[in-house]
Amino acid sequence: MSNDKPMRLKLHVWRQAGPNAAGSMKEYVAENVNPHMSFLEMLDVVNDGLEAKGEAPIAFDHDCREGICGMCSMVINGVPHGGHKGVTACQLHMRHFKDGDEVYIEPWRAKAFPVVKDLIVDRGAFDRIIASGGFVSVATGGAPDANALPIPKRDADAAFDAATCIGCGACVAACKNASASLFVGAKVSHLAHVPQGHPERAERAKNMVAQMDKEGFGTCSNLSQCEAVCPKGITVKVIAELNRELAKAQAK
């Protein structure tokens, strides 16, 4: 039997009332933490306690709570999503903590991701990068047969691997330089591997990189911190592909 004994944790949480308010780390005690809870459920319980006392609950982003939407975004003890391979904060379980542990919870830190409130950051920069990539040419009309456009297995796999990116921003949060290279790499690589993405391929790479720079993300120093924290296991291969795509687009 696993240990179901409730735990008591000391939390240090970034509290910031609004985008322009000054923030600071505040201490909270999380009582009766069940090891089967997810990290977000633990925060829900803490928030219930805060609300009961008439205090403002800790604001954090969340949606699906099953690791596929990319909404949850918190740096737990210095590592985005808490540092367990292939999981987002919502999928991180409290069994990984011990009674009496101190836990530091902070928002993503990047100039391009301004804090909205507490642990919530504005990731609109990612949306603008996606939008700058423009459209993908598609033939309208009836759905084509799945086998009408053969794609080699290797390419399909590479495209799918890149397409698993949920845009959570952990890569930026982990990077020493707050670089968005892994995210942009995943988006560019995804469409560069399939024929549907070819007509706009060069323009897409150029425009997405220009938008990435405009948003104020840093440069890539090849430390692979992004790869280490990516909940979807996207590798720095996509960054090399992004670089290659941009170089090819430039030569055109």
Added chain:
Amino acid sequence: MSEATATSMDDTLLAKWMRFANSTIGSKMIMAVTGMGLWLFLVAHLAGNLTAFLGKDTFNHYAEALHANPPLLWAVRLALLVGFPLHIFTAIRCAQINRAARPVEYAFANKTPVNPAATTMILSGGVVLAFLGYHLAHFTWRLTGPMPEPFNPYDMLVKGFQQPLIAVFYIAAQILLAGHLAHGLYSMFQHLGLHGQRWTPGVKKFALVVGYGLCTAFSAVPLFVMLGVIK
């Protein structure tokens, strides 16, 4: 397309390449290409150094042959005079962009594991640059360090490295350079878009071996002078 990056038809080729050079990825490609040039220079430089092991005459002949060929010497010097500042200024510019990209630091230090040599590239680069200034003042401009009478390059080298402080300084600079090269060599491939699932792990090992190997070989000359093997 996006208005932020709209390109007009009369966009000149120069403007197109300037924009590329100014982009974060373009900047890192400049770092990679100039880095590769500097690395090739180091390999050639090392080959020359190692002639010290073949005796006084061979080393002096090599030095003479080098200076007897001004076009080659100046072609290399010119390339260095362009490539080196470009490498340094681009590095400083990238460091500024990176610092600006995270205005508020984390309260809890980032625990994502990293290679320490890779996070201190600007530091190791700066120290190596300071070393280079000393190195030029010593062996190229002959402003400092003991000089033989009558002058010959081999005796200048031996006399210099017989001073333990000078020899140790040279070796220390090589250790820092080794870390810089080990990360830089792998980075070069990545920035130029060269990545393969099968061979990238090999590139990382190659970078380590070549980075540290090159600097061990460079250190061998002052070390063996100190040990009295080269005299």
